[in-house]
Amino acid sequence: MMHLRKPGMTAQYEPLRRAFYQRPTVDVAQDLLGKLLIRRTEEDGVTILRLTEVEAYLGAGDRACHTFGGRRTPRTEVMWGQAGFAYIYFVYGMYHCLNVVTVGPGEPEAVLVRGGVPVTGEALMVTRRGGRRRALADGPGKLCQAMALTREQNGLDLCSRGGGLWIADDGVRPSIEKIQRLPRVGIAYAGEAASWPLRFVWSPRTRDLRR
C-alpha cells in the first residue's frame, strides 16, 4: 500500500489551527478532504490516515444532527463547545463515530469523519481491525477501530498534540472536480434533510496523494 511518508517524520506535522474549524461547517468538511488524521498512543505509536470521506451536520436545523432542535444532553455537550474538538459517540452497540466540532460555542455543528486511506502504521491498523487487511477505514466505525478511538477520546482538543489525536495539512490538495457531493448515509429518518448533499467523497488517484 501507500507509504508516502517516512514513519520517523510523521509526528512532526503541526495540528491545524483553531481558525480552520471556526468556519461554516460545509467549508470545513470539504477542506478536510486530503488532510492527515494523526493518532499517537503510548502503547502503539503513530498511525495516520488521509481523509477521503466526510459529512457535515448542521446543528439545530438539521434533523439528522444529534443537536437537532437544540438538543443538549451529556452526550452532545462537546458539540456545544469550542470548535476543533473531537466528538466521539457510541452507535449500534459496538461501534464509534468520530466528528470534529465546527463553527463555535453555541453553534452545535460538526463534521463526521467517515473514511480515509492509510498513510502510516497500516500494519497496526490491520491488527486493530482484527486482521482484516482490506477496507481498513472506509466507514466511520472501521475508521475508529483502525485508529483506536473510543469514547475515551471524546472531547480531545484537535488543535493540540497532547491528546494524541490531531489533523494536519501536508500540502496535498484534492482537485475540486474529484470531489463528489452526495446525500448522507444512514439518516433516512431525517425527512427533507436526508436528501441534502452534505456528504463529501474524494476518490484520489495514486498520484493525487503526493504533494
Added chain:
DNA sequence: GACCAGATGTACT
C-alpha cells in the same frame, strides 16, 4: 457483486 439478518449499548421517548 447484491441483499439481508443479527449483533449490541445508549439515548431518548
Added chain:
DNA sequence: GTACATCTGGTCT
C-alpha cells in the same frame, strides 16, 4: 420500549 450518523458474515445470483 424504540431507534440508532454501523459492520460482518451468510446466502443468493
